Each structure stands twice: as C-alpha cells, then as structure tokens.
Amino acid sequence: MTETAQVRPVRPAPDSLTSFFWDGARERRLLIQKCASCGRFQHPPEPVCHHCLSFDLGAGEVSGRGTIYSFEIATQAFHPWFADKIPFVIAVVELAEQPGLKLITNIVEADLAAIEIGDEVQVTWHQLDDEFTLPVFRPVGG
Ligand SMILES: [Zn+2]
Structure with a gap:
C-alpha cells in the first residue's frame, strides 16, 4: 500500500547505554549487557548490575x-x-x-x-x- 509505505517506522533512539546493542544488531550479532564483575547478563541495559551492584558493565554476544x-x-x-x-x-x-x-x-x-x-x-x-x-x-x- 503506497500510503502506509510512505509512513516512517518508529525507530530506536540509541544512547550511551544502549548504542552497543544497536551496533551489534547492525552486524547481526545479538549483544546483551554483561557484568564484568559477576558475569551475569541483564537486559535492558542499566547503569548498574542488578545482581552485584557493579558499575563495570560491558557487552557479551549470546x-x-x-x-x-x-x-x-x-x-x-x-x-x-x-x-x-x-x-x-x-x-x-x-x-x-x-x-x-x-x-x-x-x-x-x-x-x-x-x-x-x-x-x-x-x-x-x-x-x-x-x-x-x-x-x-x-x-x-x-
Ligand atoms: Zn554483576
């Protein structure tokens, strides 16, 4: 349908906390925030690990x-x-x-x-x- 094809989709709004996720997705890699201290994943990304309260967070491919x-x-x-x-x-x-x-x-x-x-x-x-x-x-x- 021409009408709906011209409507732009709702798009993500990456920020410093979430840009790794979208960068990974662009490469078709599913990256999830991972705590460097306790090794647990968490999603969506947060500034602090919910498990051990570490701020040392990175990303791991799942x-x-x-x-x-x-x-x-x-x-x-x-x-x-x-x-x-x-x-x-x-x-x-x-x-x-x-x-x-x-x-x-x-x-x-x-x-x-x-x-x-x-x-x-x-x-x-x-x-x-x-x-x-x-x-x-x-x-x-x-
Ligand atoms: Zn942790």
Missing part, C-alpha cells in the same frame, strides 16, 4: 536461542506504519543463556495459530532501514 515466555498477537495498528503489518506477534523471549534474561521482540515466520508459550525460537534479523536492524525471532524446527 547464541540467539531462547523460548517464548509470553506473547500476544497484535490486531490493531496503533501507529500508521503497522497498518499493513497486522496481525503480528509481540513476544517476550527468555534467552537460553540465563534464566530470567528476557527480551521484548517479534516472532516472525510463524503460524500464528500454533504459537505457544515455551516454544523454542532462534534470532533472525529484520532490517528496518539503513541504520537499524532489529533482532526478531522465528520458531525452531516445525
């Missing part, structure tokens, strides 16, 4: 494997850019690296009627525009 923790199927476009994309899946994916390490994302390449909590998923990439690539997830196997 496998991109995970499971669907929760999801919903969006059937209304709350921004014009989504008008030709509904229905689509908004999900919370728990990454394989650490219990409770969760990422809000979309599930793609999936039979919407068959998606279930606990399904195994794998990261794949959606290039939003020249600047941003988004980590999204697809079901593993059938």
